[in-house]
Amino acid sequence: MKRLPKLFVDQRPRDRVADLIEEGIDVAIRVGELADSRLLSRRLAPHRLCAFASQIYLEKRGTPQHPDDHIHHNRLNFRFQSAGQALRWPFQIGGRAVDLTPNAGGVADCSDAVAAILVVVGIGISLSYVVASHVERGALVPVLRKFSVERSVVTALWPESRHGNQNMNAFLAFLGGMFHSPTPRDKLLKSPAGK
Template identity: 55%
Template sequence: MEQIGLERLTGLIAFARAASLGSYTAAARALSVSPSAVSKSVQRLEQHFGLKLFSRTTRSLTLTPEGRDLFERAQRLLREAEGIEQAMVAARAEPAGTLKVTAPLPVGVHILAPQLPRFRAQYPKLDVDLRLGDRYVDLIEEGVDIAIRAGDPGDSRMISRYLAPHRICAFASPEYLRRRGTPQHPDELVGHECVNFRYQSTGQAARWPFRLGEKVLEIAPDAGITIDVSDAVAATLVASGGIGISATYIAAPFVERGELVPLMYELAHDLFPLTALWPESRRGNPNVKAFVAFLGEIFSAPTPWDQCIAQAARSQKPTK
């Protein structure tokens, strides 16, 4: 019986990733190789079998009937290989190898990245591959070990752990407030310069939430500046561009340096939770266990960033 070669296995992996993700570019990102490497692997596989596996267009890949059959078989093979790998990793007590983590860009920049050197100091044999962005990542299909998500995890195949609230508050620079006054209620935002955030995923401008008792008041401000990157919103506020909303973990360093002031903090709203997710197959994985424990340290309750904002808000209130 002919033995399957390494090149053939590489081709099957590249083909399966391209089929599940819909493009060579996405498959290349998941496999940490170039799109041309994925394309060539698939072409060699097609030449070996003498079959056309994809119907290609300029925008997407569509499986042929033969391709669909091979995809189902390749998936079974890869699931078995994944099970073997996880069993071997679980048998090793010490975290080592590479841990793939995905998170939204601002969470990665402001919370995770500054803490990674400390994590690596604890586990020097474990490399961290952190992938940031708003693109939805299928952890199982793309071989990612753990994800941080904002909002409803929405995947019953995953183990999840609540990390912290995604708290939204209004902010402005001290200089802007000296010039234009400090609003004490959302109704007083009328007439102020406003800087708003636009979601890249939907193109919609954010509505500003304020918690009034049991209800949440949402305001659509008349914004002179609208930006689709949260860090750029914060930078504009620091430059006295007006009043805007921000996640507290983004604004906290600016508040600590006195460059931003929290407004109406008692009305700040927890928009949705930040959650960690990992596949059931990683339950006994020492790498994932180590990182989840580390996340528990970073996202302590209350979080350092919310403590910072709350303390700044208290210091603004006049003493009686």
């Protein structure tokens, strides 16, 4: 907004796929697989899922060394608002992707809430970009990092009718500068001592 003072931002974070054309949305940033062929798209960055917990919790309960160890811990899970289903926890084990369904003590349907609640509750799975600020200030630490999974990508989408729009091109260029691979968040998941 500093660079483009005439730019108006109407942010609509939600756990449902908006119809950009019908709702008159210029650009959307989506995480996950894309299905709408009427839209143009640009891959911005990959994203990773990893387990996180607070250092205080880990000091009391110990740090899990393998995904199977999660059964010995308090767990918080994410529930998709659109489907009402809980997230299956993905891990990379022995060269293959394995999804585990935790018997969680609680769920939240907002990824930001999951990150905030994890500071006191236990262990949970989250996207690296959601918890990055919590990790940077030391409120959360990644656990089971060597088992973390890259899950699809962050993508910008826009209707073909906006193609060539000067404001749209400026915004897409800005997004391209904000998202690069590897992202700074990926550094948070580097695995010291094989953890």
